[in-house]
Amino acid sequence: MSEEKGVTRRSLLLTFGIALNGIIAAAIAMPVIGYLLSPIKKKAAYNQWITLGSLNQFPEGETRLANFVNPFKRPQDGETAKTPCWVRRVSADKFQVFAINCAHLGCPVRWFPQSALFMCPCHGGVYYADGERASGPPERGMFQYDYKVVGGELHINAGLMPTLAELKRKSPCLG
Numbered sequence: 001m002s003e004e005k006g007v008t009r010r011s012l013l014l015t016f017g018i019a020l021n022g023i024i025a026a027a028i029a030m031p032v033i034g035y036l037l038s039p040i041k042k043k044a045a046y047n048q049w050i051t052l053g054s055l056n057q058f059p060e061g062e063t064r065l066a067n068f069v070n071p072f073k074r075p076q077d078g079e080t081a082k083t084p085c086w087v088r089r090v091s092a093d094k095f096q097v098f099a100i101n102c103a104h105l106g107c108p109v110r111w112f113p114q115s116a117l118f119m120c121p122c123h124g125g126v127y128y129a130d131g132e133r134a135s136g137p138p139e140r141g142m143f144q145y146d147y148k149v150v151g152g153e154l155h156i157n158a159g160l161m162p163t164l165a166e167l168k169r170k171s172p173c174l175g
């Protein structure tokens with residue numbers, strides 16, 4: 001009778017031990033699996049094409065301000081999730097979509113159609129209409145989003161910040 005009880009207690013402890021080990025193994029494995037899968041998840045998350053609206057909003061030869069919602073927004077972001085960008089329609093199907101941020105230290109640049117220049121209010125950076133650097137502290141032209149036209153709408157890859165790091169990732173030869 002007592003041996004039966006002992007066997008029962010032993011098997012109960014064994015089962016408890018196995019279950020505890022299983023929980024600990026899962027707790028250790030989950031972050032490791034998450035880390036191993038992160039490149040796949042990141043790639044999917046960064047590839048976020050977002051519409052800026054109908055092509056009719058962007059007359060040929062003009063540069064207009066457009067807004068989109070940051071694909072990585074969180075509930076607490078509120079209005080700040082709205083991200084502006086400058087859209088230049090070069091011809092019927094050729095566009096340039098510029099990040100609003102100056103290539104120097106990131107201040108929002110403004111478009112002045114009278115002078116056909118983008119100007120940065122912070123340190124006087126100036127860019128030509130095609131986004132190339134004209135003068136001031138920025139060392140390069142404005143950053144641009146990848147775009148495509150789908151069903152009469154302009155889409156940009158808003159998941160990827162058009163920064164130097166992203167340009168280098170696409171073209172490692174940039175150093």
Ligand code: FES
Binds near residue numbers: 105121122125136137
């Ligand atoms: S942030 Fe634009 S010139 Fe410095």
